Amino acid sequence: MGLAINAVHLSYVVHVLGVAGAVMVLFWNIYFRGGLAWSSSTNKNLIFNVHPVLMLIGLVIMGGEALVLGIIGIYMAFKNHNESGIANLYSLHSWIGIGVIVLYGVQWIYGFLVFFYPGGSGELRKESVPWHVLFGMFIYILVVANSALGFLEKLTFLESSGIEKYGSEAFLVNFTAIVAILYGTFVLLTALSRAPTEDNHHYSAI
Amino acid sequence: MGLAINAVHLSYVVHVLGVAGAVMVLFWNIYFRGGLAWSSSTNKNLIFNVHPVLMLIGLVIMGGEALVLGIIGIYMAFKNHNESGIANLYSLHSWIGIGVIVLYGVQWIYGFLVFFYPGGSGELRKESVPWHVLFGMFIYILVVANSALGFLEKLTFLESSGIEKYGSEAFLVNFTAIVAILYGTFVLLTALSRAPTEDNHHYSAI
Structure with missing residues (x-):
């Protein structure tokens, strides 16, 4: 698996971008858009604001995190097998x-x-x-x-x-x-x- | 597993009752109730008749069959283990x-x-x-x-x-x-x- 080091290095990039994206979407919706609310009688836009925050942090960032961690996890099994002479x-x-x-x-x-x-x-x-x-x-x-x-x-x-x-x-x-x-x-x-x-x-x- | 022979014997009873029940529900709906139909423009009751037939043969009989076969399958693992000195x-x-x-x-x-x-x-x-x-x-x-x-x-x-x-x-x-x-x-x-x-x-x- 020649992609090994690339995957690990790429995961650093992903983490930095993920933290940046999470901070940015929170900042946008809290500072510019007035904040997040589960319910509000005066400003229904606060309810919508939860949507981009959860979609980006949940599905895109944590989902992408899960994919990268999964790839690293799989790589570690191959690495152990290859260094120990175990079949893959x-x-x-x-x-x-x-x-x-x-x-x-x-x-x-x-x-x-x-x-x-x-x-x-x-x-x-x-x-x-x-x-x-x-x-x-x-x-x-x-x-x-x-x-x-x-x-x-x-x-x-x-x-x-x-x-x-x-x-x-x-x-x-x-x-x-x-x-x-x-x-x-x-x-x-x-x-x-x-x-x-x-x-x-x-x-x-x- | 002292229930072993009982489970196998009981499965014979279940099979006989299952075949009897399937024949009876089919006979009832085909002979007395006019038959089974996926669609009918003249007799909508034929559509309903599919209901008791599938529920009895599907969920009750085949589902019960699945439960009994599952119990026998589990028993056979215990039987092999016990007769070979393998842990359970x-x-x-x-x-x-x-x-x-x-x-x-x-x-x-x-x-x-x-x-x-x-x-x-x-x-x-x-x-x-x-x-x-x-x-x-x-x-x-x-x-x-x-x-x-x-x-x-x-x-x-x-x-x-x-x-x-x-x-x-x-x-x-x-x-x-x-x-x-x-x-x-x-x-x-x-x-x-x-x-x-x-x-x-x-x-x-x-």
């Missing part, structure tokens, strides 16, 4: 991992081009939204499932090399995987839930 | 498998009691439907993901005992897991899609 890309975890990072990249780039810059036509955006959401949830489910595959694979290697099957490390790894699955479940539930309304701030249902 | 219930695959079969059982029994017999109130059914669907899809995702975990775990054992990492068996197992994931994806997509309408038999979207 034979396991289901590795196959799904490569597939998912490619799908994630396609999804991210598509979202960037159509919804952010340069931006597609209104019709294209409107038609893209449900498929983009569905594809994103599909990729996210694969990401969570593949993390469970990775925990199981690594622990199976360790146990076949002698660590305790019912020991503290084994339990920690299994419970980490279960926490990851529960985390992913609640992320998806949140994505599928309604936002709270003025009248009922605690209401949330499918 | 230490792996993530086994933990999630037990959890999922319990959740599947709860879901199936709840559905049977509320929607089939004795049946809940109209209000309870109405409120239950979206949660029942969501919970069912959640369980199904876990089922598919756990099958991938199982394929990976078994193959990792086999490869650490010497089978080829890039051999035909390894490829068959990995591709079986990928086909299972694609199958599950299209099952969920189908569940989320619209039924075709009179005007547009090929239309299907989220």
